[in-house]
Amino acid sequence: MRRKLAAGNWKMNGLAAAVTEAAAIAAYDANGVDVLICPPATLLAQMATLPMSIGGQDCHARTSGAHTGDISAEQLADTGATYTLTGHSERRTDHGETDAMINAKTMAAFAANLTAVVCIGETLSERETNKTLTVIDTQLAGSVPDTASAANTVIAYEPVWAIGTGKVPTNDQIAQVHAHIRARLSKRFSDGADFRILYGGSVKASNATEIFGIVDVDGALVGGASLTAADFTPIIAALAAS
Ligand code: 13P
Numbered sequence: 001m002r003r004k005l006a007a008g009n010w011k012m013n014g015l016a017a018a019v020t021e022a023a024a025i026a027a028y029d030a031n032g033v034d035v036l037i038c039p040p041a042t043l044l045a046q047m048a049t050l051p052m053s054i055g056g057q058d059c060h061a062r063t064s065g066a067h068t069g070d071i072s073a074e075q076l077a078d079t080g081a082t083y084t085l086t087g088h089s090e091r092r093t094d095h096g097e098t099d100a101m102i103n104a105k106t107m108a109a110f111a112a113n114l115t116a117v118v119c120i121g122e123t124l125s126e127r128e129t130n131k132t133l134t135v136i137d138t139q140l141a142g143s144v145p146d147t148a149s150a151a152n153t154v155i156a157y158e159p160v161w162a163i164g165t166g167k168v169p170t171n172d173q174i175a176q177v178h179a180h181i182r183a184r185l186s187k188r189f190s191d192g193a194d195f196r197i198l199y200g201g202s203v204k205a206s207n208a209t210e211i212f213g214i215v216d217v218d219g220a221l222v223g224g225a226s227l228t229a230a231d232f233t234p235i236i237a238a239l240a241a242s
Helices: 016-027 041-047 073-079 089-094 099-111 124-128 132-143 171-188 205-212 229-241
Strands: 005-009 034-038 053-056 083-086 115-120 153-157 196-200 219-222
Touching: 005 153, 005 196, 005 229, 016 034, 016 041, 016 229, 034 083, 041 053, 041 073, 053 073, 073 099, 083 099, 099 115, 099 132, 115 132, 124 132, 132 171, 153 171, 171 196, 171 205, 205 219, 205 229, 219 229
Parallel strands: 005 034, 005 219, 034 053, 053 083, 083 115, 115 153, 153 196, 196 219
Antiparallel strands: none
């Protein structure tokens, strides 16, 4: 039985005052759904005291050393984080992260006992040229370490063209990719059927129920609509009801 996961990625948003929003989200009765917020690293320690999971948005592949501005998985865990995102498309684009780098970061997350939410997804031009499933295969094979298991890894399918755009794939498109990811995981890992697969990209209260009704969608990775309790709690409720 896969536990449903409502995950929020705050990206580079949120000052100290935003902890009140996180507190309101944490206070909401999630009805058995796991709730995770990945705030900016500056807020992790303050949010670690709240009754929900918190996670980093990225981690370095090494434990410590001369890497100015980076943060290690061990340091994330030290704040109280139990998760970290790896391979978000904004990291792939803004910081040139490759599948090999993401694989190393994900291994570092495992070593620090963090659950990695490994993000994958195609660009618009890749979708338009029928390369979606090939891209998914390459990213899954390259970014997800052989030591991954349902206990230490969550997969987030985030089509790049759906992030922050208000555009959402059709139900059939989401179903096709999630089924494909499930099949690949099941082939490669003995517990592949137990990995949670999240959908991400313009999830809102208004489309959450429909998306959560799709087979093999075990939750969502939400950007903009996770920043306030008013926007995020109806999404948590929709997941609980699904
Ligand atoms: P939006 O929900 O703002 O489209 O962002 C999705 C995302 O990138 C979450 O990681």
